[in-house]
Amino acid sequence: xxxxxxxxxxxxxxxxxxxxxxxxxxxxxxxxxxxxxxxxxxxxxxxxxxxxxxxxxxxxxxxxxxxxxxxxxxxxxxxxxxxxxxxxxxxxxxxxxxxxxxxxxxxxxxxxxxxxxxxxxxxxxxxxxxxxxxxxxxxxxxxxxxxxxxxxxxxxxxxxxxxxxxxxxxxxxxxxxxxxxxxxxxxxxxxxxxxxxxxxxxxxxxxxxxxxxxxxxxxxxxxxxxxxxxxxxxxxxxxxxxxxxxxxxxxxxxxxxxxxxxxxxxxx
Numbered sequence: 185x186x187x188x189x190x191x192x193x194x195x196x197x198x199x200x201x202x203x204x205x206x207x208x209x210x211x212x213x214x215x216x217x218x219x220x221x222x223x224x225x226x227x228x229x230x231x232x233x234x235x236x237x238x239x240x241x242x243x244x245x246x247x248x249x250x251x252x253x254x255x256x257x258x259x260x261x262x263x264x265x266x267x268x269x270x271x272x273x274x275x276x277x278x279x280x281x282x283x284x285x286x287x288x289x290x291x292x293x294x295x296x297x298x299x300x301x302x303x304x305x306x307x308x309x310x311x312x313x314x315x316x317x318x319x320x321x322x323x324x325x326x327x328x329x330x331x332x333x334x335x336x337x338x339x340x341x342x343x344x345x346x347x348x349x350x351x352x353x354x355x356x357x358x359x360x361x362x363x364x365x366x367x368x369x370x371x372x373x374x375x376x377x378x379x380x381x382x383x384x385x386x387x388x389x390x391x392x393x394x395x396x397x398x399x400x401x402x403x404x405x406x407x408x409x410x411x412x413x414x415x416x417x418x419x420x421x422x423x424x425x426x427x428x429x430x431x432x433x434x435x436x437x438x439x440x441x442x443x444x445x446x447x448x449x450x451x452x
Contacts, residue, residue: 354435357387362440363413366430374418374451379430379442381413387435396427397450405452407433421450 361382368375377393393406393415406415417428425448431441 356436357384357434357438359384359386360432360434360438360440362432362442363391363430364442366428366442366445368428368445368447371416374416375447377415377417377428377430379413381410382432382440385410389433389435392431392433392439394429394431395451396429398424398426402429417451419449420452422448424448424450426451 361384363379363382366377366379368377370376379391382388388410390410391408391412392404393408394402395405395417396402405417408415425446427444427446428451429441429444431439433439
């Protein structure tokens with residue numbers, strides 16, 4: 185009995201195994217079909233892309249050809265004016281191959297009216313030139329007949345001009361000395377400056393009296409002769425102070441200064 189049961193179970197398992205094998209075969213066939221469908225779709229898409237690329241290239245070529253045709257159709261070449269008239273040549277014919285435009289031909293022959301104008305202008309110019317030459321020749325004959333009179337400018341140039349005499353250079357002084365005993369004596373309104381002449385008097389031309397206020401510069405207030413040995417200064421203010429200096433001046437420009445001294449107040 186046990187053997188029969190096992191035989192029945194094995195017999196039952198075999199059809200189940202057959203069913204599973206059939207299912208696996210069916211699955212494989214469906215998978216192959218799906219792969220074939222996907223491959224067909226991809227090839228169809230590639231062919232569609234190629235067709236669209238070809239269409240776009242054809243559109244671009246047609247657009248370029250249309251643009252070239254319109255640009256050549258619209259080309260207008262201005263004509264060169266001859267004899268004062270102007271004209272325009274409109275090229276509306278179909279464009280030649282390779283966008284080549286045939287050059288326009290013009291008639292460069294001058295008109296008879298222009299040549300006549302040039303001839304008349306030349307004749308008028310010759311006539312005017314003859315008139316000018318004739319008038320100049322007549323004026324020159326009149327000028328030769330009239331006597332010439334001397335002008336005032338000619339007489340002025342004949343006057344002798346004054347010439348400057350050359351100056352002789354001064355000889356340098358060998359000995360230069362400053363004045364001595366330079367003092368100041370009080371007066372009612374200021375000071376009286378006095379000094380003694382130096383021993384070297386050869387070439388002595390005089391003396392310079394100079395003042396220097398506080399914070400200022402030396403300034404010459406008087407120039408005396410070689411025999412004038414005094415000079416009076418006036419006191420203008422009691423503020424601050426003033427310095428005094430006297431110098432000997434010689435003919436060659438040399439100077440020699442005495443000792444400087446200062447006084448309270450401002451002097452001039």
